[in-house]
Each structure stands twice: as C-alpha cells, then as structure tokens.
Amino acid sequence: MRCVVFGATGYIGGRLVPELVQAGHRVRVVARTPAKLAEVPWRDRVEVLRGDVTADADVREAVAGQEVVYYLVHSLTQHDFTDIDQHAARTVAAAAQAAGVERIVYLGGIVADRVPLSRHIASRAEVGTIFRESGVPTVELRAAVIIGSGSASFEMLRYLSERLPAMVTPRWVHNRIQPIAVRDVLYYLVQAAGLPADVNRAFDIGGPDVLTYLTMMRRYAAVAGLPRRVVLPIPVLTPWLSAQWVNVVTPVPRALAIPLIESLVHEMVCHEHDISDHIPDPEGGTTPYERAVELALARIRNAQVPTRWSDADIAGAPADPLPSDPDWSGGSLYQDIREQRTDADPATLWSVVEAIGGENGWYSFPLAWSLRGWIDRLGGGVGLRRGRKNPLRLHTGEALDWWRVELIDRPRILRLRAEMKVPGLAWLELGVEPEPGGGARYHQRAVFQPRGLAGHLYWKAITPFHDIVFGGMARNITGTAEHRAPATTTEDPGPPHK
The missing domain is CATH 3.40.50.720 (NAD(P)-binding Rossmann-like Domain)
Structure with a gap:
C-alpha cells in the first residue's frame, strides 16, 4: 500500500x-x-x-x-x-x-x-x-x-x-x-x-x-x-x-x-x-x-x-536564521572564533569532535557547564541531561545535551544549535581541516544573535569567561586528539574527557 x-x-x-x-x-x-x-x-x-x-x-x-x-x-x-x-x-x-x-x-x-x-x-x-x-x-x-x-x-x-x-x-x-x-x-x-x-x-x-x-x-x-x-x-x-x-x-x-x-x-x-x-x-x-x-x-x-523523545524539536524553528546566512535579521551578531593547529591527523581529531557531549563531556571547565545546565533546568529548559544516543556517532537533528545537531558534514563540520533558555539564538560550530604538511587545524566558532537588550547584556556578561570555556575547549579537544592513536576505527572513543 x-x-x-x-x-x-x-x-x-x-x-x-x-x-x-x-x-x-x-x-x-x-x-x-x-x-x-x-x-x-x-x-x-x-x-x-x-x-x-x-x-x-x-x-x-x-x-x-x-x-x-x-x-x-x-x-x-x-x-x-x-x-x-x-x-x-x-x-x-x-x-x-x-x-x-x-x-x-x-x-x-x-x-x-x-x-x-x-x-x-x-x-x-x-x-x-x-x-x-x-x-x-x-x-x-x-x-x-x-x-x-x-x-x-x-x-x-x-x-x-x-x-x-x-x-x-x-x-x-x-x-x-x-x-x-x-x-x-x-x-x-x-x-x-x-x-x-x-x-x-x-x-x-x-x-x-x-x-x-x-x-x-x-x-x-x-x-x-x-x-x-x-x-x-x-x-x-x-x-x-x-x-x-x-x-x-x-x-x-x-x-x-x-x-x-x-x-x-x-x-x-x-x-x-x-x-x-x-x-x-x-x-x-x-x-x-x-x-x-x-x-x-x-x-x-x-x-x-x-x-528518542528528544528527537522532536523543543525550541527554535526551521525559519530561524543559520550562522552561515549572509543576512541576519535583527542586526547584531556576536562571535567567538578559535583556531588551533595540532599534530594529530584529521581523522583522529574528527573522532574527538564527533564524540563531544553526553558522558564524554565538553572538554572545558565542567563546573561552569554543569552550573549553566542546572540554571537552564530551573528555568524550565532542557539542561545538560539529554545526553546523546550513541557515544561515538551523531546524526542530523539529534539532541545533544542542550544542543541540537543542525549540520554534520563528516569529517569536516559539526554545527550545533542551542536549545537552552537564552535571550537570543546561539550556535556552536566545530570544524576540522587537514594541514598541507601533515596534522590538522581545528576551527571553533560560537555564534550568538541577541534578542533585545537582555541579549546584548547576556553576551557581555559571559564574555569574560570565554577564554576559560571556549579557549579551554579548543585546547583540550586538540590535546585529546594528540594523545590518541591515529583513528582507524570508530569502536573506541578512548577515555572521556569531562
């Protein structure tokens, strides 16, 4: 039929x-x-x-x-x-x-x-x-x-x-x-x-x-x-x-x-x-x-x-602008951009990127992530505890803690849309690029489009912590990749980094 x-x-x-x-x-x-x-x-x-x-x-x-x-x-x-x-x-x-x-x-x-x-x-x-x-x-x-x-x-x-x-x-x-x-x-x-x-x-x-x-x-x-x-x-x-x-x-x-x-x-x-x-x-x-x-x-x-129940959208909408859109409705756009070169090969670096979140952690200041998750839960948001379905592999549309996998172009780009309670729209984009002489370059971009005055004040308030949170994430992801053997399989993610 x-x-x-x-x-x-x-x-x-x-x-x-x-x-x-x-x-x-x-x-x-x-x-x-x-x-x-x-x-x-x-x-x-x-x-x-x-x-x-x-x-x-x-x-x-x-x-x-x-x-x-x-x-x-x-x-x-x-x-x-x-x-x-x-x-x-x-x-x-x-x-x-x-x-x-x-x-x-x-x-x-x-x-x-x-x-x-x-x-x-x-x-x-x-x-x-x-x-x-x-x-x-x-x-x-x-x-x-x-x-x-x-x-x-x-x-x-x-x-x-x-x-x-x-x-x-x-x-x-x-x-x-x-x-x-x-x-x-x-x-x-x-x-x-x-x-x-x-x-x-x-x-x-x-x-x-x-x-x-x-x-x-x-x-x-x-x-x-x-x-x-x-x-x-x-x-x-x-x-x-x-x-x-x-x-x-x-x-x-x-x-x-x-x-x-x-x-x-x-x-x-x-x-x-x-x-x-x-x-x-x-x-x-x-x-x-x-x-x-x-x-x-x-x-x-x-x-x-x-x-999972979380596969359905909890927040956001298909009409929301993407961080790659050329024209942004509402004007201001804040970004935190980090790059880190590593001797790890691109496949190994990507295996670390795709395994991020859930029990594997976010490679950055776990207390701050945990606190932010609890604040979101108390405000009625999704918090950090949605986890992930598979410890190694992600899929487009999947819930990942307080994020939604919006794009995964394996093994190049992982883009996450935030579903936490924030006065605006937020994304986190993680990328891997091979280096000509060997090794890889890690790209990381946090994007925030504020909504009203509260959105601008929110970004200003968290900016002093960016080097600890986002900088630490970039350093720890590349560091974890360097300490792993070259990625020839996706069966063992190695020890989780909280």
Whole structure:
C-alpha cells in the first residue's frame, strides 16, 4: 500500500517507517526539516517531502496519491498545543478526504472515565474525533505509557527510579496504568493499514499488566538490579509541583513533564480489547512489563536507541536564521572564533569532535557547564541531561545535551544549535581541516544573535569567561586528539574527557 507518515522524525514515527517498509508498503514521509532524516538507515527506501502539517498546500501535496495516512504528530511542548493540534488535524483530515485517502491511522492516548480530562488527553481525544468524523475511515489506537528505550515516559520512570532510592511522591503514584511495549505499539500500527473500510473507531491497546506507577518504579528497580525503592506518598504534591521535580531529576524538561504528569493523574487502563476482533495479538501475546523494561535497558546499554523523545524539536524553528546566512535579521551578531593547529591527523581529531557531549563531556571547565545546565533546568529548559544516543556517532537533528545537531558534514563540520533558555539564538560550530604538511587545524566558532537588550547584556556578561570555556575547549579537544592513536576505527572513543 501507499502510505504517508506525518511525524517521521519523532519517537514513534522514526521507528514505524522502517517497519512499514519491511512490510512491503511504499512509504512517503513528511518532515519540516528533512535534513534530520539524512542519515537514517532507511532514507533511500522512502520518499521524503518537506512539509508542515498546518500548511494546506504542504499537506495536499503529501497526501496526493496515497492510500493510508499515518498521523503521529503532537505539539506538547508548545504553550497553545491544543489549538495547534486541532488545526493540524483538521488540515490533514480535509486534505485526506479530498484526495480520496482510504484510511487514517492515528496514535492517541487512553481516555479516562473521570472528568475533567487533562489538557493532553483531552486534546488527543479531540484529534481522534476530528479524524473519525472526516469521512475517511479512521483507526485511533489509544495507548497509555509506552515502554521503550528513549520514550519520554520511560525516561521519566527510569531516572526517577535510578536517582532516587527514597522519594516523596504525590497520590497519583497509586493510580493504575496499563503500559505497553513500543514493539507492540508498532505491531498494531502496521497492521491497522489493512483494516476494511467499515472500521472507523477508537481501540484501546495495552500490555498484559495493570500496575500502579509505584509498582512500575519498584519493578523497574528490580529489573535494573537496584535496591528496593522507599516511597512516601504526600497528598500536597500537585501535578504542577511534581513536574518541577521531574524537571530537576530527569532529562524530561518541564514543558513536556507537565502534560505527561497531568495525564497520570487519571487511571489509564484499557476499557476493551476489541482490537483483537480485527488484528490478532502479536505472536506470543503482548509483551509483559518486565520484559519490555529488559529490552529497553538492553538497547540503552548497547547504544542501539534508534529514536528518542528528544528527537522532536523543543525550541527554535526551521525559519530561524543559520550562522552561515549572509543576512541576519535583527542586526547584531556576536562571535567567538578559535583556531588551533595540532599534530594529530584529521581523522583522529574528527573522532574527538564527533564524540563531544553526553558522558564524554565538553572538554572545558565542567563546573561552569554543569552550573549553566542546572540554571537552564530551573528555568524550565532542557539542561545538560539529554545526553546523546550513541557515544561515538551523531546524526542530523539529534539532541545533544542542550544542543541540537543542525549540520554534520563528516569529517569536516559539526554545527550545533542551542536549545537552552537564552535571550537570543546561539550556535556552536566545530570544524576540522587537514594541514598541507601533515596534522590538522581545528576551527571553533560560537555564534550568538541577541534578542533585545537582555541579549546584548547576556553576551557581555559571559564574555569574560570565554577564554576559560571556549579557549579551554579548543585546547583540550586538540590535546585529546594528540594523545590518541591515529583513528582507524570508530569502536573506541578512548577515555572521556569531562
């Protein structure tokens, strides 16, 4: 079948596309930033279109000639995500109906019995209603917490369980949840493409276990080999206060934690299993919770996490100017430029550059980086703890601590766009150039476009520390490269330099 996927750069979409290809479907993907897909292993097996789900012309082009529309888009990190999601859903629904699309497949959330619903769940339910009333047969799959390496829900569970041997918790930790493994979600999504035209409804999907969030944390600790967690529920901890705590303790930023936790206030248990009347259960049944945790942890240990929640944009926009643009809107542009020659060969130097960040550190004044990360987290930003998916290799569009990989031209240039809370736009560009007589030259450029007076004052305030931070980075990166053997493999990054 001919399938178009909206949300292919997201957590579920990035895993669904290769499953659809493997199932024999012809796949078209739509992305606001196609460069994010430049290095995915399935790139040459699909058609890629640049497009925005809120732009009528983009959506009409995307659905033209397609039989199935997969809609895996949401805007949780936007303040007005409810309005954005409904507008996008109506745009896609109208275009799909006009183009004669035969099926819409949408992944939503389990709708609790109690009201009022959280804004997150209410918005997801409204999007499902828009699709089901569009005139295009729609399958809405409703899931609770998805257990898989890199999912926001799993990362929140993982870090809370690992970092807090004892914790005070809100009452919602006793609410029942029916988690589902990401592999089972993908199975149902793929199978839904082939359902007959008379199926136009929502289906709850879940794993075999119904657990409280407290039990999920304790069972996670058992699977991970951690001591039993001590938990003291406190009734005064509201979802908003809980989100602030999650923002500090886990990599999940406050903007994403708030809607997720607001949803956990409701019990999220399947009301029915009618999906089995149309799609048989996965072979061997759906994945038990402990097994799903084991699989997720194994992928994390082996650096085989194909997508993460952070793959979606948290800040910035495709229309933001790049540091290479000739004309800068807004006038002023500040730069800190460093160059360092090294006797290390270019390949070795590049291996150090590409391994920067995460557990490998930033090669410069770790206390300052850590402090800046904590300040960003307290302000609701992403901080430093998003880390990186693979300790050695980066991909365009990937989150890297508080940066986003905007460009990687291996083995020449790595450009990062800042997603921290700053009064302006910021980039860090690292480059490697071979020297004619041997060795290499390292280029480093920090770029800042201030926004208003606060932006100018911010740059002036941090300028005295540039030699320590940026100068130290340049010296330590080249120094690390000189102490390594020539790069003939990408399997060993050497000792991390914090």
